[in-house]
Amino acid sequence: MIWVKHIICFSGGKDSTALILWAKENLPEFTTVFCDTGWEHPITYAYIEEINQTVLSGSLVTIKSDKYPNGLVQLVIDRKMIPGVHSRFCTQELKVFPLHRYFESLDDEVTSYQGIRADESYSRSKLSETEWLNDAGGYWIKRPLLHWSAEQCFAMMAKHNVHPNPLYLMGATRVGCWPCIMTGLGELKRALSFFPELKTRLIELENRANEAANDSENYRTWFRSDKIPTRFCSKSVITKDGRTVPIPTCADVFRYIESVDEDQIPLFPARSCMSVYNLCE
Secondary structure: OOOEEEEEEOOOOHHHHHHHHHHHHHOOOOEEEEEOOOOEOHHHHHHHHHHHHHOOOOOOEEEOOOOOOOOHHHHHHHHOOOOEOOEOHHHHHHHHHHHHHHHHOOOOEEEEEOOOOHHHOHHHHOOOOEEEEOHHHOEEEEOOOOOOOHHHHHHHHHHOOOOOOHHHHHOOOOOOEOOOOOOOHHHHHHHHHHOOHHHHHHHHHHHHHHHHHOOOOOOOOOOOOOOOOHHHOOEEEEOOOOOEEEEOOHHHHHHHHHHOOHHHOOOOOOOOOOOOOOOOO
16 A cells, blocks of 8 residues: 655754644644755754754654765865855755655655745745645645745744744844855844854855866855955956956955944844844744
């Protein structure tokens, strides 16, 4: 007999934590899977293990890329480039492909549950609550929180006496890779106030990418060319049409955000605490 295996995708953020709690209320049984990129914040790793022990009774399944078992750092060095907004191969290689390989290893039919919410972005607002994918032998995706608000996710955690990832109390808008290539300047500036070691983390990764690439004409950087004003950029790349475009190194970006006042960077408002969700209230 073929059974349906319900898979909850967990990242340590508010939405996927709420999804686990939703599953406990609505599914007779399920398996929770964490795709480890090797690039999460230590606090997130600790939080994931806390949820594993206190909510999942130690049943969490952690999977990694077979091709890049050491995570993002190995991926960047082997590919000789850093992922970008328009080349987010990190998500595919470190999350999607490992998850699909896990699905293919199962003898059961699979329904995958994602903690995606429509109000996070325009593209996510166009997603459906249920979708069939032909990848990994075919499986259903369900998004039960699609029309939830962030407040509803935190309310679900409060209902079950589960506290959110502590990074939300430190100004993080979302939790995942530390940092993600999508992180804005305001959140980056705020993160540096709590974790100054983030500067070294990114500069070292950038240096290793450029050592691997050995390409003096096209510098590999974590940041887009328009991340900061071009006059603050110290490197450049040559585009396909032969133009030379200034780009910022990690050091350039850190110097920039440390030298300007907060009102010059679009920080997310926090009324009574560092949390953008006002979790201190």
